[in-house]
Amino acid sequence: MPEPLLQVKDLTVTFPNAKGGVRAVRGVDYSVGEGEFLGIVGESGSGKSVSSLAVMGLLPSSAKITGDITFRGESLLGMSDRALSKLRGREMAMIFQDPLSALTPVYTVGQQIVEALTLHDKNVPQRSAEKRAVELLKIVGIPAAERRVKAFPHEFSGGMRQRAMIAIAIANDPALIVADEPTTALDVTIQAQILEVLQKAKEVTGAAVVLITHDLGVVAGNVDRVAVMYAGKLVEKGPVEEVFHSPRMPYTMGLLRSVPNMLTAGKERLVPLEGRPPNLANLPVGCPFADRCPAAQDRCRTTEPELLADLRDGREVACHRSDEIAAGTLKPSDIFPRPPHEERAVKDSTGLQPVVKAQDLIRHFPLYKGAVFRRVVGRVKAVDGVDFEVLPGETLGLVGESGSGKSTTALEIMELVSPQRGSLEVTGKDVGTLSRAERLAMRQDVQIVFQDPMAAVDPRMPVGDIIAEPLTVHGVPRAERDRRVVEMLELVGLDPEMTDRYPHEFSGGQRQRIGIARSLITNPKVLVLDEPVSALDVSVQAGVVNLLEDLRDRMGLSYLFVAHDLAIVREIADKIAVMYLGRIVEYGPVQEVYETPRHPYTRALMSAVPVPDPTIERARRRILLTGDLPSPTEDIPGCNFASRCPLFRMLDETRQAQCLGDDPAATVHGKSKVACHHVDEIHRLDDADISALSPIPGD
């Protein structure tokens, strides 16, 4: 057996603190062979990033590292910074999570690529290094690379910056690329592009890749082997198909069952994985997952299982009961049974008054120039004429890339004032005609839940006061408020005794429940949910989504659910509105839109979402969108999606002229409304070989 490229043996990383230290990584073993693609999956705080930074030697000097890391048989630990620097960037490269801050703002992209070259070869002439930089930018698909090489990072979009990062990483043909959450900060469409570029980079350089992510879908489609990390340890390791199809560690099972799958969402209920990972500064004895594991036994609470290879098939699992699981006597469905799913009856909506009705709603933000004589030089068309309605007890999902105007639409409803153009009716009343008192009263009917539960609650207020605050605005007496707070805490599944606690004592999922309790205390009719689960760890998301579903059905609430995660929208929504550049391009019942998407953008968006199933993920073809979202300040005469549209490129010239010259209005197809001239042609996207038609830009 050839020696592996990278071998990590019994790696532990401890960050010392006053109480002894946080053990972020506790005895991790893995190896990566030449050209292999390994995925490391875990929730935030599982130690996956720390272990990879340890490999690169980029941990702060205060971290205590033991064990051994060998690269091509050479031990990296204990190597001097100088010696390690010779390896970094040349033999092993790294791609980081946040492309916005990972490039030095004061140097051009070209200079930063050239630096990666000259650091390892002082003799390379400046001219040829610059030529190579342009070449690299072309490989990663930056259009007009000759010009872009002179651009500064702030002139690049997030996706382009991540491409530039990959260009830097592959500059010296490394043998190993460590990618730490490379797509987490990006939109799904851009994520699909970047993953494609990463695959291409792997092909070009023949490097082994270690992909670290929390997204099971991303792992499923790309890696050969996967390692699952929990509380600083690897708990399961194996070929990706086997781990996904027959997980042997209850944590892996729970994780896989809690993730919404876009193909199956809405048909079965998500399985919540309750609880939260243990505090690494104060680990309990026994298996760290025992507290959250429904199959835990007494021995799980006394001794921690080691990661052991199964003698028959070589699968590595850290669980006392792995034999039973492998034998099939303990099934995932026994450990994490799916909660009963009630088929949501398709309600008869005829005659129902919508609780929210927007017609031709517009929100433009003027751009000014000049200090003394301010003049309007353009406008950002954040919301540019949208129509939608939310019926009682119904959920409308609003999806789109960042910058598509979905949050602005949600805030426009919260504002309850006359829109710049068009009309907005809430609970049957036109908000433009409301008096001050009426508007204040109406605020009880419309409440909002924000994305980031950490930022949305005042850290210096006890939870009881946070939840009761909307009532103080409406002048409800103290006793009544306290009674309602207890009621709300019970409703969202928190202990009513917790009213005196402060937000930092709660986990992310619990804090989001506090946010939901606060929004429900006024007995609203409509809840605006602005990305309510996207800041939460996957295992926690399911619990919050299930709670929202239950609350809606029990209390007859209507939701406007803003999200970028199409799987979750399919799970919870009845109707969906797909937004692009301030417009709704497709609007209709969830089932219909997901089964027969008619707008090319909807198609592309759906095909970009990775599915947490390796077999499906590898078999299916993707429609890749080229480029980024155009600026919302541009005046586009025709269809604003034409510049990125995969269908557009298949059409003949007369049809293309129609797209470019004529702004498509929404027309009814089936039960949906679609804003595309060529709905009849959409089948071409299925027939044609998409990969041939949408090459990676720059090829």
Add this chain to the structure above:
Amino acid sequence: MTQYILRRFVNYLVLTVIATVFSYIAASLFFYPRRRYLGINPPIPEESVDGILSAYGVNDKDPVLLRTWWWIERIIFEPLSQKLGQDLQGNWVINEIVGRAGTSLRLLLLGALLAALLGVTLGVWGAVRQYKASDQIVSYASFILISTPTFVGGVILMILATNFNQLLGFQMIRFTGSYTPGITGFFPQLWDGFVHLLLPTIALMLFGAAGYSRYQRSLMLDVLGSDFIRTARAKGATRNHALVKHGVRVALIPMSTYLAYSFGTLVAGSAFLEIIFSWEGMGKYGIVAVQTSDVNALAGNVCFTAILLLFSSTLSEVLYAALDPRVRV
């Protein structure tokens, strides 16, 4: 960009004019130059005093605004050397400024430049070695220097220099005046200028650097944890290379603004140093003007300082644009 900097320059120019006019009005309101001629034996007749004061344009019997108007008129219509009027010694203020500016600028520019260099270096060094002994020593030293009045520091330096000279057995460091009269020849004069410049420059540099290093240290600490430094190291740069090439370069950007605006503090500090080291510079001129209630001299001094700040502020705009591509349009 050039247009933007030009516009800023014009803004600063307007501010310079306003500052000078206001300082003239303020000085006219609070100064009482007549006192010089009171209590003299034999007494000078009031009409004569009025005559002298009116000739200078500082007669307190005329309304302040009228005097200000006359002063502005003089600036507009008189020939260049007479624009700012005469001081109470009867010298033209402009001539005094021209004669003294060289002396002051020599100290100020050299001191400011060295203070910036030393401050930035110490700040970066302290941040990189945060909480280590060297960082602690630099921090404490800066705090002590910041809280020491300039003149105390100047006197301490003089004592040290005297001891040093005694040790050498001859007077190498000279610290009275800005030159020794009677020295001829280019190189002797250059050396003489240098030994006179030594102590006040060191004093100015230390006081400036103490403040700069604190600011630079905190800027550098902010940058140290940045993702782009990690990226640079992942590319294969050593820690020191990444810190200097990527860290310092970014941490310098806000410093360019701070340097320009703290220049005013340095001007004030150098005024005291001129007194201590008996330099006939602008700082001393200003302090004497306050002591003797000399309105014209003070207005001239303020005008000089304001123009210095005008240039340093514009320079900081240029520096900022040069350092940060994000503001270049």
